[in-house]
Amino acid sequence: MPPNVNITTTTNQYLAPAWVDQILRDNYFFGKILKKTEKWNGSQMLFPMKYQKGVASIAFNGFDLLPITQQPVSVNMTFYPTFVATNVALAGSDLSVNKTQMQTLNLMTTMMESRSQDQADDIGTFFQADGTSFGGKAPAGLANIVDDGTNAANYAGLSRATYSGLNATVTASSGTISLLKVRQLWNAISDGPVAPDTIFTDYTTWAYFEQLLTPFQRNNYTDFAPNKANGSAAGYRAMVWDGMEVNRDKKVTTGHFYMINTDFLAFFGLNWWEGSKVSPKAKNIEGNVYEDAEYAPGNAFTWTGWIRAYNQGAINGFMIMGGQLLSRSPFRNGVLTGITGV
Numbered sequence: 001m002p003p004n005v006n007i008t009t010t011t012n013q014y015l016a017p018a019w020v021d022q023i024l025r026d027n028y029f030f031g032k033i034l035k036k037t038e039k040w041n042g043s044q045m046l047f048p049m050k051y052q053k054g055v056a057s058i059a060f061n062g063f064d065l066l067p068i069t070q071q072p073v074s075v076n077m078t079f080y081p082t083f084v085a086t087n088v089a090l091a092g093s094d095l096s097v098n099k100t101q102m103q104t105l106n107l108m109t110t111m112m113e114s115r116s117q118d119q120a121d122d123i124g125t126f127f128q129a130d131g132t133s134f135g136g137k138a139p140a141g142l143a144n145i146v147d148d149g150t151n152a153a154n155y156a157g158l159s160r161a162t163y164s165g166l167n168a169t170v171t172a173s174s175g176t177i178s179l180l181k182v183r184q185l186w187n188a189i190s191d192g193p194v195a196p197d198t199i200f201t202d203y204t205t206w207a208y209f210e211q212l213l214t215p216f217q218r219n220n221y222t223d224f225a226p227n228k229a230n231g232s233a234a235g236y237r238a239m240v241w242d243g244m245e246v247n248r249d250k251k252v253t254t255g256h257f258y259m260i261n262t263d264f265l266a267f268f269g270l271n272w273w274e275g276s277k278v279s280p281k282a283k284n285i286e287g288n289v290y291e292d293a294e295y296a297p298g299n300a301f302t303w304t305g306w307i308r309a310y311n312q313g314a315i316n317g318f319m320i321m322g323g324q325l326l327s328r329s330p331f332r333n334g335v336l337t338g339i340t341g342v
Contacts, residue, residue, distance in 0.1 A: 015104045015105075016104075017104055017105060017284075018105070018284050018285065018286050019105075019110065019114070019284060019285045019286070020285075020286050020287040021117070021285055021286065021287045021288040022287065024117055024118075024121050024288045024289070024290070025121075025250040025251075025288075025289075026203075026248060026249055026250040026251070026289055027120060027121055027124035027249065027250070027251055027289060027295060028200055028247050028248060028249035028251075028295075029124065029127055029128070029142075029200060029249050029251060029252070030120055030123055030124035030127060030251070030295070031289075031292075031294050031295035031296070031297065032198065032200075032247075032262075032294075033127065033262070033265075033266065033267050033325065034267055034269075034297040034300050035294070035297050036262065036266060036267075037266070037267050037268070037269040037297065037299065037300075037323075038266050038267070038268045038269070039268065039269065039270075040081055040268040040269055040270035040322065040323045040324070043080075044078055044079060044080050044081075045078075045079045045268065045324075045326075046076040046077065046078055046079075047076065047077045047079070047156075047326075047328045048074050048075070048076050048077075049074060049075060049076075049077055049163075049165060049328070049329070050073050050074050051073065051074065051075055051163045051164075051165055052071075052073050053073065054070070054071045054073050055067045055069055055070065055071050075158065075163065077155075077156030077157065077158060077166075077328070078156055078157040079156055079268075079324050079326045080324065081270050081322055081323055081324055082137060082138060082139045082140075082322070082323070082324055083137075083270075083320060083321070083322045084119070084122070084123060084126065084138070084139065084320065084321045084322075085318045085319070085320045086115055086116075086118060086119035086122065086301075086318065086319045086320075087115070087316055087317065087318050087319075088111055088112050088115045088316065088317045088318070088319070089314065089315070089316045090107065090108060090111060090314065090315050090316075091313065091314050092313035092314055092315065093313060094107060095107060095108060095315075105284050106284070109283075109284060110284045110285070112278070112303075112317075113280075113282035113283070113284055113285055114282070114285060115319065116278055116279065116280045116282070116301060116319055117280045117282065117285065117288065117290050119280075119301060119319050119321070120280040120290065120295070120296075120300065123139070123300075123321060124249075124251045125251060126138050126139050126141055127139065127141045127142065127251070127325060128141050128142055128143065128251045128252060128253065129141040129142075129143050129144075130143040130144040130147075130151050130152060131143075131144045131152075132144075139267075139323070139324055139325050140324060140325050140326060141325065142258065142335075143253075145168065145265065145325070145326075145327045145330055145333065146168040146170065146258065146260075146330070146333045146334065146335045147160075147167070147168055147170060147330075148160070148167040148168060148169070148170045149161060149167060150170065155330060156326070164331070165329065165330070165331045166330050166331070167330065167331055168189075168330045168331060168332075168333045168334055168335065169185060169188040169189050169331070169333075169334035169335070170334070170335055170337060171184070171185055171188075171334065171335070171336050171337070172336075172337055172338050173255070173257075173336045173337060173338050173339045174338070175338060175339070175340045175341060176339065176340070176341050176342055177205065177208050177209055177212070177257060177336060177339045177341075177342060178212065178342070179212055181336060182209075182241065182257070182336070185257075185259055185334045185335075185336055186242065186259060186334075188334060189259060189261070189331065189332050189333060189334045194261070194263075194332065195261065196244070196259040196260055196261045196332070196333070196334070197244060197260070197261060197262055197263070198244065198247075198258075198259070198260040198261075198262055199241065199244050199245070199246045199247065199257070199258065199259055199260075200246070200247040200248065200249050200252065200258050200260075201246065201247075201248065201249070201252055201256060201257040201258065202248065202249065202250065202252040202253065202254045202255070202256065203248050203250060204254055204255075205252075205254070205255060205256065205257055205339045206239070206246065206248045208339060208341060208342045209239070209241075209246060209257070210239055211342050212342060213239060213241065253337075255337060255338050255339040255340060256335055256336070256337055256339070257335060257336040257337075257339060258333070258334075258335045259333065259334045259335070260333050261329070261332040261333060263332075264327055264328045264329035264332050264333075265325075265326070265327040265328075265332075265333065266325075266326070267323055267324070267325045267326075268323045268324055268326060269299070269300075269321070269322065269323040270322035270323040271299075271302050271322065272302035272304060272320045272322060274304070274305075275302040275303050275304045275305055275320075276302070276303050276305075277298065277299045277300075277301070277302060277303070278300070278301045278302070278303045278319060279296050279297065279298045279299075279300060279301075280295065280296045280297075280300065281293065281296035281298075300321060301319040301320060301321050302319070302320050302321070302322075303317065303318075303319055304317055304318045304319075304320060305317060
């Protein structure tokens, strides 16, 4: 029951000194890929790829003729930068009211922290998509990169039908996940030491995969440092397959199980021409993944500074992330799709 008027007119209310976030969810791939951001350079970035062997070797003897022709074997993949902007808008009247002795949270700081986390969440969504939103101006995502031509006939300006190395391995699971299917996916995209180093999936599919592994895991792992992303009290600290942690991400399309080789997949970042770096990590917001440094890369966005409206008592600013998520070797990645059980 609310207090009576005698209480409300004699006792001030208490305001907790932090927001508790109840909307933003897990965003693992965003943190994973931006933690190793590489630097964008130039109006476009070209990566040569070898797409076929040259003239075949021959066996010869005596005065047999040797090969004297040359066959083209390489072509350039072409990538262009993209830009994502998130605004922070504040009314001067609100800032004035907040700038009093009764301030508990700084309105400007809290809103900037909140909006940086909103942008991280939105970019996490872009990174799972196919890059066609906003008329193709969005960053490329896994639906475009880890694809065999089903979603995107072309990649990096080249036809996937012509250049087979642009095709990832996309395997329909027929509804179930098994250790055999996981191994077959790994086999398709691996050659000796050139193999995937990252596995992640949605939470539901992670639970299905857990059912395959837990009957064989009765020991406690001790070679992983405790962290919020991988911690567990169910007899193991992290679910591991073939030396790789199997991670979860609530942005991943349900039923998808990704194997990624991050030696050839990275985000190439481009800083805005002026401004300062900002991070999704916050001091005034609790209860979401961005409290963990793994989810809050320090150089993800550029803050442009405040822009004052000429006919309003208000200010507006932008957090901008430039660059492109790209793979120099799409066929080194794979995904199982349509998983609904074991």
